Amino acid sequence: MSDIIEAYLKEFLKDSKHIEIKRSDIADHFDCVPSQINYVINTRFTQEHGYQVESKRGGGGYIRILKIQLTSEAxxxxxxxxxxxxxLSYRNGVNIIETLIEQQIITKREGRLILSVIEKSVLHTISNQDQVARAMLLKTFLHQLKYELRSSI
Structure with missing residues (x-):
């Protein structure tokens, strides 16, 4: 169900920089509980995925999802x-890699290779501070990627 709701919302974002929704309206449309909509927004529309979410609670409340538009891959x-x-948690690392693949900055193969290195079981055998090690590894990769992008211009 989460994948379907995500696809539905992203369909509107294809032609627009942002959308405004009422959580209850989307829940009614999919015949699900509003917390399911929260889950989708909180896990699929994060900054790591290239989105910013704003919300206003109350009777006239809304959720606004904005697609972050950056000028370059760098x-x-x-x-x-x-x-x-x-x-960096493993989940947020996965989100960053998925975004790099989605934006076609890296290939799926490169993404799978990076994910294999930042996986919990691998890092835990190296260090008892796997979130610190994961952050260092992913930052090193991103700095190298940025260098490669700039040197190819």
């Missing part, structure tokens, strides 16, 4: 580097 990488910080 800008996208800079934003991702900023999001990572000193620690």
């Amino acid at each position: 800008d996208q990488i800079d934003q991702m580097l900023e999001l990572i910080g000193d620690q």
